[in-house]
Amino acid sequence: MITVPRRLPGKFFLRNLVEKRGLLYQLVRRDFEQRFVGSAIGWVWGLIHPLVLLVSWYFVFQVALKVTLPPTEVTQNYPMFVFAGMLPWLLFSDTVQRSASSVLEQGNLITKTIFPAEMIPISVFLSTLISHLLALVLLVGAAAVALKQVSVFVLLLPLYMLAIGLFAVGVGWIVAGLHVYLRDTAQVVSVILTFWFWLTPIMISDQRFPPGTRFLLLANPLFYVVRGYRDLLLSHRVPSVRDLAIAAAYGGIAFVVGGLFFRHMKRGFADVL
Numbered sequence: 001m002i003t004v005p006r007r008l009p010g011k012f013f014l015r016n017l018v019e020k021r022g023l024l025y026q027l028v029r030r031d032f033e034q035r036f037v038g039s040a041i042g043w044v045w046g047l048i049h050p051l052v053l054l055v056s057w058y059f060v061f062q063v064a065l066k067v068t069l070p071p072t073e074v075t076q077n078y079p080m081f082v083f084a085g086m087l088p089w090l091l092f093s094d095t096v097q098r099s100a101s102s103v104l105e106q107g108n109l110i111t112k113t114i115f116p117a118e119m120i121p122i123s124v125f126l127s128t129l130i131s132h133l134l135a136l137v138l139l140v141g142a143a144a145v146a147l148k149q150v151s152v153f154v155l156l157l158p159l160y161m162l163a164i165g166l167f168a169v170g171v172g173w174i175v176a177g178l179h180v181y182l183r184d185t186a187q188v189v190s191v192i193l194t195f196w197f198w199l200t201p202i203m204i205s206d207q208r209f210p211p212g213t214r215f216l217l218l219a220n221p222l223f224y225v226v227r228g229y230r231d232l233l234l235s236h237r238v239p240s241v242r243d244l245a246i247a248a249a250y251g252g253i254a255f256v257v258g259g260l261f262f263r264h265m266k267r268g269f270a271d272v273l
Helices: 009-019 021-035 042-064 078-100 107-112 119-146 152-181 185-198 211-218 221-234 241-272
Strands: none
Touching (some): 042 078, 078 119, 078 221, 107 241, 119 152, 119 221, 152 221, 152 241
């Protein structure tokens, strides 16, 4: 006899998200404010950091090293090429890295109240997304000035952000659940992300990856998102539906698997925390 679960995982999380949207808003607001607590200019640092990165990369790679890109790339402007690839990576990596210790940091809420712990990594992503949007505005402005173009397809960026969000939150749930029991998880995640960064075509074009390593590139969900960001921000190319579909599939799978894993692990949080 086949039994049907009363609540599907995806439906459970979506319904919980809607029901607890007020709590989620407070978590996002608190997380964002804490990142700039005591700062004189607050959220403006969210613009200063990417601007300094852009200027630094221009001097190092364009002026000093005179790095060139393959003629078939979306642009020959190397700093813009790197910056467009770095933005989705930072959105993903910051979410995962900060999610690893997020549940542990909110231990008092989980042990003393009836608190939906799965909301914590979601709030981390949404807080990081605010900084991402600030940097994105800067990049669009820089593209308009340096490349003298802004593609209408830039309006499709939210679809890629959604794919990143599903994937980052799914992975964030997994590492957050593990870190409650294995306190070295955050350090392991940091090491993995370092390797992952260099397996993503951010600093170099994907066309320069050796043929023997192409399978690693194609298995990397961030590859499709990075390529999509560059197409939308730095060119007038029609975005690849295939790339978006692959990124969305990775995101959906990670979201469901991560959600199921977190629901299983959270049963023992109160005892460990």
